[in-house]
Amino acid sequence: MNYNIIGKRIPKIDAGDRVSGKSVFGYDIELPGMLHGAILRTKYPSAIIKSIDISKAKKLAGVECVITADNVDTENLNFRKDHPVLKKGEVNCIRDEIAAVAAVSKEIAEKALELIEVTYVERTGIFDPLEALKKDAPQINKFSKGDNGNKNISEAFHYEHGDLAEEKKKSACIITRQYVLPKVTPTCLSPSSITANYSTVDDELTLYSSTQVPFLYQREISQVLKMDPSKIRVIQPIIGGGFGTKLDIHPFEPICALLSIKTGKPVQILFSRKEEFIHSAIRQSMVIDLTTGADKNGKFTFREVKIIKDNGAYTSWGVKTSFVIMQTFSSLYQVPACVYDADAVYTNNVFAGSIRGFGNPQATFALERNIDLMAEELGMDRAEIRLINANFPGEISGQGLEYHSCGHKPALEAVIKHSGYFTRNKKNNQGRYKRGIGLASMLHVGGGAKIYPSDGCGTTLKLDTYGYLTIITGSSEIGQGSETVLAMMAAEELGIDLKKIKVINTDTNVKPWDVGVHASRTSFVAGNSVLGALKKLKEKLSDKAAQLLNTSLEDLVFENGTIRSEKTGNSFKIDKIVRELHFKPPHELCEVSYYYEPSSEFQDKNFKGNVSSCYAFAAQAVEVEVDTLTGKVDVLHVYVGQDVGKVLNPLGLEGQIEGGVVMGLGYALSEEMIFENGYLRNFSFHDYKVPTARDIPEIHFYPIETHEKTGPYGAKGMAEAPLVPTAAAIANAVSNILGVEINSLPITPENVLKAISNKQSDQG
Amino acid sequence: METAQSKISFTINGKKVERRVRSSMLLIDFIRNELKLKGTKPGCLGGECGACTVLVDGVAVNSCLYLVINVDGKSVTTVEGLSGEEQSLDVVQLSMVEHGAVQCGFCTPGMVMAIKSFKSQCDHNHHTPDREEIKKNLEGNICRCTGYVKIIDAVEALF
């Protein structure tokens, strides 16, 4: 199929505003008469609050409002409704909000916080999930229903398929290991922000919020504040980075709303970088106990998995990562049997969130390390064992995932070939610097994920009498470039110039419903929605054009802003046709709406079912060099083979791949939130080390086009995938090169040198 | 004598400014809060991310680590100063757009200014930098979206 726009390198339609500083981010908003909010947070990760005295703060000139749990009426927040907006009686993690102030300036608001007197009785916190599981441990979250076998288990997932005992018998090799994965944070470049504007006249609350899920947000905020959802208008200013952090509501958002409701004035809360480090969503830490088997030919037999996740003090959407992790263990590579248990355990640590990859980097790390170890034990090549077990088109996995398209094997083959795995990996490796190649694959949802009653997206199209199209989409742009892709689709279908297309996607009062930005779903779901709407719009235009051109519908071609008859060559400009519809009978506007719901299904209570319309597969090969004197790992090349279904915009696609790989690189090598007794010790870019421009490898990308039948033009979701296998591949490379086992992250120079030193003392 | 306020006079984006300012005021606060030029971004306020990069006498500095009293008599350029009357975007900005170097865009203005300064210095020395030098000159600007590759591509294409 030949396309005019689809598949071309198209710069983002909003890039001009970004490079010129004209884009108004949430952090840049100023409203007339706006107050500044600030939040008082706990001094201790675990304590009883004896008293809170706000009287001095209230008297400070310039302070308009001080709130605590005692003078607001709210429901609890988040996934298990176990999270009070403002804490009363006790605090359970270092993020806990105790009081908030609105004042005429930020300085005064901060000064007022210092005047609030809180009396605490400090308690010994529980920071290790294993401690929290002990019988005599206190119940950490008093709202926990304790319905998962232990008062401190927030969510427990159990899954199985196949005959584990039988498969164990068939196994020629069984590997058991424990993997320890740290907490990391995406460090969005813009710290979080919110501006709330409540009108006392009509009881309407407008929130300028950086949420990725505006409609779920609207609904939950309404529950928390006990308001009518439709009285809440969510406006999404430009977001300086999302990566999943904006999937959950955080207390500062309803707090800001409450301050605005109480004062009747706009109120803004801006996080500092330190607050962003401590108080925004993080990727959860996990301990994964994994046993896997393979028969003598290297065919996988079974997997047995037990995961303990540090849930922190409250339960976010992040608890559902167990669900994605399960998929990796049940369905990445062919595996006849799998038994999986994952418990999210309450602790007095900061609570986990939903970060790009959603548990998959952790799961993939464990699985892919075990695969390398099995290959080693069986005396098989590490590439070979992956190739013979790779997923294939037409496969239905043990969990019921249906792979009608599947580029797993081609992805593996591409990176094996291009990395020179079989030639370069065999080089002599003596001396200080040692080089080698590591491999890893991944599986992720590629066509949305049905974890909410609807996984759909609505689109309204408006073609005006000047031939300009407005796409009003439910989906959100958070920097990933989806609005450009949607505009490209419209330009392709209608044959109009990209410059004549506007995308409106920032106002819940205007846009149709969408579940939000997550699960790499926007280009897929919103794309299909736009295509559905375009089909309706084209029908309307075609009917009129066929009449005007006196020809049949099949004879019409949309191109260069016109609709043309192939037979006669006669054409009408599109805007002319719109005017014909509008200003003459039938006097209709050229506007249509469409709602797209993916073909996926809710999984049953045993987690079986085809949760996504299609699946994304990827493989990465990384070439690393280890300095054996310092332990420093230098990643030289990352080869990415990824089944993207169809390349829609190579420029945007490459950007997502490169950004994902580098985020995976940080996860692998240098990023770690260091907590001591519930306090974060590294809360600046000084001490929390994200990759700089000088840390990046050469990234080579080989898109695999499998033309997914359910995808827009055959495309699949792709944006989370590139970060998922990177750390696993790097750990495999380093382990192979040094003959050590890297079973935890990050692979810092110190950890590498320690591994080398331990190996030497074992041998010595 | 020590002063809590100082009178300063400097040019910003080609226009002369004279103000009395608090002596300890940061340049970024002056730019964003007094002049309402919101293109300069406060990413960390600790000199670690580069999002607040502006040019002082043509040289890239972190405006979060610069006292506004010390731009007295100097010339400051912010990202807004690159869009002129003749052209809506500077060559650096155009190259960033074309090469897909922008995702969320919060690091972008600082990135643009750091590149602008680097480009001027290279031009001044008739020097064509290689990719390693380009990376070295971007080390003070953190980007979490792009993985830097497209940004480096955009810089490379300027020479």
Add this chain to the structure above:
Amino acid sequence: MDFRTISPQTTEELLEAIKQNQGKHFRFGAGYTDLIPELEMQMENGLIVINLAKLKDSNFTSIFLSEDGIRIGALTTMTDVLSNKHLQKFPVLIEAVESFASVQIRSVATVGGNLCTASPAGDVSCALVALGAVSEILIANGQIRTVPLTEFFTGVKTTVLKKNELLRSVLIPHQKSAERILSGFIKIGNRNSMEIALASLAYHITTDKNGIITSAGTAVGSVAETIRYTESACEFLLGKNMDQLSEEDKETFADNVLKYANPISDIRASAWYRHQVLWNISKSIL
């Protein structure tokens, strides 16, 4: 962050400002890349900042060659050091400056600031100690006193400077003419830029035409309370033939470097790692 400022333009005004404020709490501000983050974290009440950014005194602001060596003014920026032709013959210094922070920070951060901050991790300070540089301190009475950098640092973030003094310049004494120079700066970190050294080693070693080591200066950072000159390691090398060092010699040298290391464990690295890596890199330079 709120403080008052004095911005002297001449040395006289500067000395006057120092004298006038002896009874008050004041700090010096030059490049501000350390001072602003420090004050943002913890504001000091009633603080006066003597702002050196406007001082016009070439002793402070220039790098120049003199009879006794190369003099680097305390207010010269890192970028000034990188572009100075006289300093190119000290790779240890150039590499240290290049490894320091980012281009934005190098454009404003000063050599004097790096020294006076007295961080045990100071990159440029470490290189200057290895080069045997001498601090030249201006006293409020207008006199100058000199202190070798090996004696300049007295502890974490403390120096020999008294309240009525400030660092004017550092002098890198002329080095013996050398046939060969082995000079460099190794900074250990978790990433390639924007690092605070987990451990660092600065070295500047010269030989005659026969390969005999005629001078040796090595210093270590981030492994003790201050940057330390590793005197016994340097003495060990003197007179040896650079090309004929045995494995044992190299290890003895590394052992000697380690004598000056008394690292702590913190969130950045453990004492074990600092120790181990310092030994490894010390051995590797020879």
